[in-house]
Amino acid sequence: MLRSDQILSTVEMIQKENLDVRTVTMGINLLDCRSGNIEETCKKIETKIITFAGNFVATCNEMSKKYGIPVVNKRISVTPIALVGAGFKKDDFILIAKTLDRAATKVGVDILGGFSAQVEKGMTETDREFIASVPEALAQTEKICASINIATTHKGINMDALAIMGQTVKDLAEMTADQGGFGAAKFVVFCNQPGDNPFMAGAIHGVEEAEAVLNVGVSGPGVIARALERLIAKHPEPGSLQFDELAEEIKQTTFRVTRCGELIGRAVSMSLGIEFGVVDLSLAPTPTIGDSVGEIFKILGVDSVGAPGSTAILAMLNDAVKKGGIFASKTVGGLSGAFIPVMEDAVLAEAVGDGSLTLEKLEAMTCVCSVGLDMIAIPGSVDADTIAAIIADEMALGVINSKTTAARLIPVPGKEVGDHVNFGGLFGASPIMPVNNVGKSSRFIAWGGRMPAPIHSFKN
Amino acid sequence: MRKQMIISVMSKDRPGIIASITGAIYKLGGDVADLNQTVLCGYLTMILNASFEESVTKEDLHAAISHIKTNCKFEVSIKELASGDTLETSGPPEDTYILTVQGPNKGGIVHGISQFCFDHNINIFDLATTLKDGQYTMALQLDLKTCTCPIGELQQKLETYSAENDLTVMMQHNDIFQVTNEITLH
Numbered sequence: 166m167l168r169s170d171q172i173l174s175t176v177e178m179i180q181k182e183n184l185d186v187r188t189v190t191m192g193i194n195l196l197d198c199r200s201g202n203i204e205e206t207c208k209k210i211e212t213k214i215i216t217f218a219g220n221f222v223a224t225c226n227e228m229s230k231k232y233g234i235p236v237v238n239k240r241i242s243v244t245p246i247a248l249v250g251a252g253f254k255k256d257d258f259i260l261i262a263k264t265l266d267r268a269a270t271k272v273g274v275d276i277l278g279g280f281s282a283q284v285e286k287g288m289t290e291t292d293r294e295f296i297a298s299v300p301e302a303l304a305q306t307e308k309i310c311a312s313i314n315i316a317t318t319h320k321g322i323n324m325d326a327l328a329i330m331g332q333t334v335k336d337l338a339e340m341t342a343d344q345g346g347f348g349a350a351k352f353v354v355f356c357n358q359p360g361d362n363p364f365m366a367g368a369i370h371g372v373e374e375a376e377a378v379l380n381v382g383v384s385g386p387g388v389i390a391r392a393l394e395r396l397i398a399k400h401p402e403p404g405s406l407q408f409d410e411l412a413e414e415i416k417q418t419t420f421r422v423t424r425c426g427e428l429i430g431r432a433v434s435m436s437l438g439i440e441f442g443v444v445d446l447s448l449a450p451t452p453t454i455g456d457s458v459g460e461i462f463k464i465l466g467v468d469s470v471g472a473p474g475s476t477a478i479l480a481m482l483n484d485a486v487k488k489g490g491i492f493a494s495k496t497v498g499g500l501s502g503a504f505i506p507v508m509e510d511a512v513l514a515e516a517v518g519d520g521s522l523t524l525e526k527l528e529a530m531t532c533v534c535s536v537g538l539d540m541i542a543i544p545g546s547v548d549a550d551t552i553a554a555i556i557a558d559e560m561a562l563g564v565i566n567s568k569t570t571a572a573r574l575i576p577v578p579g580k581e582v583g584d585h586v587n588f589g590g591l592f593g594a595s596p597i598m599p600v601n602n603v604g605k606s607s608r609f610i611a612w613g614g615r616m617p618a619p620i621h622s623f624k625n
Numbered sequence: 626m627r628k629q630m631i632i633s634v635m636s637k638d639r640p641g642i643i644a645s646i647t648g649a650i651y652k653l654g655g656d657v658a659d660l661n662q663t664v665l666c667g668y669l670t671m672i673l674n675a676s677f678e679e680s681v682t683k684e685d686l687h688a689a690i691s692h693i694k695t696n697c698k699f700e701v702s703i704k705e706l707a708s709g710d711t712l713e714t715s716g717p718p719e720d721t722y723i724l725t726v727q728g729p730n731k732g733g734i735v736h737g738i739s740q741f742c743f744d745h746n747i748n749i750f751d752l753a754t755t756l757k758d759g760q761y762t763m764a765l766q767l768d769l770k771t772c773t774c775p776i777g778e779l780q781q782k783l784e785t786y787s788a789e790n791d792l793t794v795m796m797q798h799n800d801i802f803q804v805t806n807e808i809t810l811h
Contacts, residue, residue, distance in 0.1 A: 169753050169764045171806045176725050176795050178805070230777055233797040424804035495810065 178421065179234060182391045186426050187384035187449055188238040189225050189433055190278075190363035192370030192442065193217050193377050195244045203257040206250065207264040214241065214268040217377050220437060222273040228432045234425055238275045238591075242368035242380075247282035247295040255298040262302035262309050269308040278368035280311040283358070286320040286615070296329055300336035303348045310366035316356035316560040318567045322616035327560070330354045331553025331610065334574055338545065342578035345586045349575040350508075350540065354556050356563030356570045361443050362499040367536070367571060378442035379434045380499060383426030383490075384449040385418075387456040392418040393464045411465060412485045419446060419489030427494050445499025446490030447535060448482070450510035452593035458482075458503055459512025470513055471522035479503060480533035500569055502535030507595050508575075508588065509540050514595035524555070524598055532562050537571040542586045542595045545578040547603050552576060554606035557616075565619055627656075627676040629706040630686065637697040638669040646699075649689040650675050720770045721750070721799035724783075726763040728792035734761055738794075741786060746773045766799065 178184045198209035222239045229236045243249070243265065250261055262280055269277040280302060282292045299311050315330060316322040334354075338346030353366045360371015363380035370378070396414045400406035423446045434441035450458045462470045465478045483502045491497050505527065507513045516522035524541070531537045537559050543552075556572040563570030577586045580597050587594035634646055647657055655675040662671035677686075683703045690701050726738055735754060742749055742765075751766035772779060780796065787794040804810065 169755060169762060172723055172725060172764045172802055173727075173762065175802050175805050176797065179797060179801070180795055230780075231798060232801055233780070233795075234801065421805040424810070425801060427810070428800055428804045493810075 175421070177391075178388050179425075182385070182388040182455075184385050184388050184422060184425065185235040185237050186229075186381060186429050188240050188363050188365075188382040189236055189430060190238075190240040190242050190368055190380045190382065191218055191221055191274075191377060191439065192242045192361065192368075192374055192380060193244075194370055194372075194374065195246075195249045195279075196372070199249055199251065203253060203260055206253075207260055210249070210261065210264050211268045211271075214243075214265070215271055217439070218272040218274065224433050224436050228429050228436065232425075232429055232432070234429060236429060238365075239273070240363065240365060240368065241269060241272070241274050241277045241279075242363070242370045243277065243279035244370050244372060245279060245281040245283055247289075247292050248372065250295065251289075251291050253291065253294065255294045258295050258298035259302045259305065262298070262306050266306035266309050274308070276308050276310055276365045278310040278312065278365050279370055280309050281313060281369050283314040284323050284326045285314055285317045285356075286323060288323070288326055296326070296333065299333055299352065300340050300348065303337055303351050304340040310351045310353075310368070312353045312355055312358065312367045312369060312571075314355040314358040315556075316564050316616075317618075318357060318564050318621075319618055320615075321618040322356070322557065322560050322564060324557075324610075324615055325613045327553050327557055328550075328610050328613060330556055331549035331551070334552050334556075335549045335576060338576045339578055345580075345588060346542075346545065346575050346577045347588055347592070350573065350588060350592055353539075353571050353573040354560075356560040357568060358571075359499055359569060361445075363443075363445050364447060364449060364500060364504075366573065374442070375440050378440045379430060379437070380442040380445060381426045381430030382445045382447060382449065382499065383423050384447065384451075384456075385422040386448045386450050386458045386461060387453075388422055389415055389418050389448065389486075390455070390457070390460050390464055393461065397464070408481070412481050415482060415485035416489035419486045420493040422446075423490040423493035441496070443496045443498030444490070444494040446486060446494065446497060446501050447499070448486055448503040450504065450506065450513075451591055452509055452511050454511060457510050457512040458505055459510050459516060463512070469519070469521035470516040471526045475526065476530050476533060479505070479530050483534040500535040504536060504539060505530060505534060506540035506573075506593075507598070508542060508586075508593040509591060510593070514593065517598050518596040524600060528558060528562070531559065531570060532566065535569055537563070537569075537573075539571065539573050540575070540593070540595075541573070542575045542577050542580070542597050543600050544581045544597055545576050546581065547576050547600050548607075550607040550610040551600065551603050551605075553610045555600070557609070561616070564616070626679070626708065628679055628681065629674065629676050630655075630683065631672065631674055631704045631706065632686070633670070633672045633702045634690075635668065635670045635700040636695075638664050638667050639695075639697060642669055643671070645693045645695065646671070646673075646690060649693060650686070653681050653685060653689055654678055655681070655686075718768060718770060720768060720772075722767045722769055722796050723799055723802050724763075724765040724767055724794065724796045726761075726765075726792055726794050728761060728790070730756055730759050730761040734790075734792070735763065737786075737790060738763060738765070741782075742767065745779065745782075746771045767796075
């Protein structure tokens with residue numbers, strides 16, 4: 166048997182420190198569901214999802230009970246719907262969204278992602294019809310998440326699509342104004358979107374993937390925070406603990422967290438007879454007290470999140486998480502890093518409220534972590550072009566640095582700086598974040614066309 | 626076919642006990658397989674499994690061990706395995722769980738938990754307890770294969786037991802502890 170201290174530290178991790186498997190996401194290929202008409206296509210989509218995922222939730226719950234570790238979310242990702250519905254019109258895509266919503270409800274999953282298009286170089290007629298359907302489709306469904314990839318390192322940024330994204334975000338928020346613009350929280354714009362990410366709102370089942378796979382998202386910022394606090398408490402003398410030792414602690418703790426996710430994911434995969442895909446070892450916070458990435462910044466030495474040093478701390482945190490997790494898992498993929506979704510993290514939201522965390526600092530921080538400007542509530546008065554331009558800056562970071570970046574902005578209708586928005590549950594709450602220089606980027610957005618792909622040498 | 630014997634030895638601890646015992650076995654042509662030993666409060670206890678030629682008897686082995694020159698007396702017990710007895714294979718079975726118990730020290734903690742296991746027909750493979758600063762900690766490795774109730778119900782009963790006895794009792798699958806503490810991914 167293992168030593169008692171090893172056993173007890175694992176027990177603490179599970180019981181007291183919010184260790185869970187954040188999500189098990191089943192990716193399902195829907196390309197073979199395209200039929201001669203929309204009704205037949207919808208029928209095939211629903212049947213396929215129910216066939217593959219009928220026992221999915223029950224199996225996850227069974228494994229969760231067996232191993233004593235909660236699986237917080239059970240989700241489905243599908244092939245980007247703009248590909249599945251090639252040739253369909255806007256109204257057809259809304260019908261597909263409703264079909265996906267119904268299938269997700271029937272199999273009992275929390276969210277379904279993949280109402281998506283990939284338009285980093287150009288848009289087909291179908292892509293345009295699809296994008297036009299997004300605001301209504303999300304406003305009329307509950308469980309559907311949408312994402313559009315408008316940029317990659319190899320193709321640059323599709324500036325035509327970018328301009329539409331700004332308006333899409335505005336339309337989404339306004340169509341769901343009675344819920345504080347919640348529709349925009351289910352929509353994310355990507356650069357270098359991975360096809361095996363299990364986290365929402367950006368999960369898709371990429372066309373490079375097998376018929377069906379299971380991807381697991383592990384999290385555990387609470388576990389990392391408590392491990393760091395214990396290490397610091399053991400070294401009360403100034404100078405007796407250095408930054409590299411803190412990085413090592415994060416690495417080792419991530420190893421243990423990742424291992425739990427891999428164990429559960431493989432058990433579910435074996436039980437369902439569905440191929441195991443990847444473990445995505447991202448530090449994803451929840452609004453629960455003690456499950457915050459923002460808290461880790463404070464433990465690591467800045468008194469406010471956003472203070473000078475915050476970007477360096479995040480760089481170390483993100484890297485240490487990758488190092489520990491990659492060694493722990495046979496197959497790592499997805500986003501794999503630290504998330505800083507403002508509304509979903511109580512400490513980050515508080516930093517927005519007291520003015521220490523600004524949009525500009527957040528943008529800088531996203532250079533060194535995954536995923537990007539995530540879950541940020543901004544004034545409802547910010548115009549579509551300014552939103553598109555914020556997205557453009559975030560896309561440029563991803564294009565140049567060969568990394569995934571994304572933007573999920575919520576222009577909360579009728580709210581301004583000083584107000585507060587609350588979506589409840591995992592989506593959280595936050596004060597409205599100020600946006601500087603509103604209305605000064607319209608000429609830039611109006612250019613359209615493409616931002617060319619960057620040179621891949623002379624890196625400096 | 627060689628004869629399998631299980632040998633248990635207890636003695637006051639000193640350097641050279643394992644060398645003496647395994648020396649006596651070696652002189653009789655024995656081959657030591659599994660061995661476990663531990664020291665508690667200055668006393669050593671050891672259990673081992675060794676194989677011998679058919680001609681070697683329990684009495685031969687007793688005599689060989691009692692002829693070891695030593696200041697401390699060995700308390701020895703030997704069992705010969707019948708040919709039908711199977712030796713345990715390595716690795717815990719599928720339904721192995723780890724139960725941890727923590728709380729302020731008081732009489733009857735070990736008895737209470739072991740009685741709970743017995744009441745549900747749970748076999749205890751391994752058990753370690755420590756007492757430090759008035760806090761009692763137990764870690765038990767359990768086989769739930771023959772347990773009389775499903776895992777969900779058992780977890781609920783353990784929760785009730787925790788509350789009634791002012792103890793923190795947790796049970797998790799053995800695999801969790803293996804994957805979080807060992808490099809190799811099984």
